Amino acid sequence: MWPDTRLCELLGIEHPVIQAPMAGTTTPAMVAAVSNAGGLGSHGCATLSPEKLAEDMEALAGATNRSVNLNFFCHEPQEISEDHHAALIEAMRPHYEAAGAPLPDEMPAPSFQPFRQAQLDCLLARPPAVVSFHFGLPEDAAVRALKDKGCKILSSATTVAEARWLAERGVDAIIAQGWESGGHRGLFLELENDAQVGLFSLLPQVVDAVDVPVIAAGGIADGRGIAAAFALGAAGVQIGTAFITADEAHRKPHHPEAVGLGTDESTRVTRAGSGRPARAHRTPWIDAMAQVDAAPFPLMYHYSRPLLAADGPAHQFSLYGQSAALAPSGNAGERLTALVAAAMAAMGR
Ligand SMILES: Cc1cc2nc3c(=O)[nH]c(=O)nc-3n(C[C@H](O)[C@H](O)[C@H](O)COP(=O)(O)O)c2cc1C
Secondary structure (H helix, E strand, O other), X not given: OXXXXXXXXXXXXXXXXXXXXXXXXXXXXXXXXXXXXXXXEXXXXXXXXXXXXXXXXXXXXXXXXXXXXXXXXXXXXXXXXXXXXXXXXHHHHHHHXXXXXXXXXXXXXXXXXXXOHHHHHHHHHOOOOEEEEEOOOOOHHHHHHHHHOOOEEEEEEOOHHHHHHHHHXXXXXXXXXXXXXXXXXXXXXXXXXXXXOOHHHHHHHHHHHOOOXXXXXXXXOOHHHHHHHHHOOOOEEEEOHHHOOOOOOOOOOOHHHHHHOOOOOOEEEEOOOOOOOEEEEXXXXXXXXXXXXXXXXXXXXXXXXXXXXXXXXXXXXXXOOOOHHHOOOOOHXXXXXXXXXXXXXXXXX
């Protein structure tokens, strides 16, 4: 049925269509629905405590016996200097004053940590079929321990150099993440890299550069996009934005409205929300922050979150990609089924 079945065989799935992990948006119900419909459901676990991770793994085990993917971040925690903190507080002051919210003028405490032992222990106790990472990979020993338990390992590359780096470290497949993508850019080799590599350019060059299967991500939201990805050499696709408003998704109050308004031009890549470049709904605040040196990820949340909480519509940090307008509707399983049917039609299969 599919022109390339390498990913189906590797990950134990019927359709090489991955619902992207989206921390704060995906739920066990959503992930299970996609896996039960024959795709690969992925849960964004980066911000979950080990206790909540174990709880969600239990819920997933009760809702599907198919392959699922659990996803984590591998950022390197950084600090912020007092001078940088003071400059940021001054830059943020007018926005907080306009929103009538108290400035977070104390120095930030460390917030969520990258993938670590407590999370690894949860995974080793109940190994999922697939574990994926954003912002690189954890240390080699963790990757080896997961592989020894039979987990397949995926990670995102935003450049050919990152794809080669991942392939050299033994990942089973690489997600080529184009500039169109919603959410955080997975970049990790050069944090200041502003290269804007679109998927049509990135995908075939990554396919040529590595021997493992390549999964296309970024701007794919209908059958035509899936067909195009396969034509460019992808062995599968990873789709985020087209699932954000699925019935089972965790609803942030402002999120569905922002995504519903999404056009090709309605997003910007910004560091203002978290400190790392991420594609989000364009707001006046995001425009104003373009000239401000953000705090390192994830410390920037300390400066942005109270503002976002105080005044959603003007300052929202709503992550989605450039193809929101193409997204299907319905629950997550229906969306997966519709995407597969549309892909088959577009590929004449
Ligand atoms: C709301 C949102 C949250 C995301 N969170 C994560 C995440 O936690 N981990 C991850 O690996 N990728 C995350 N991504 C990126 C996706 O994995 C994927 O690269 C992207 O959604 C593909 O582009 P598309 O949104 O145009 O489909 C997120 C994307 C969105 C839209």
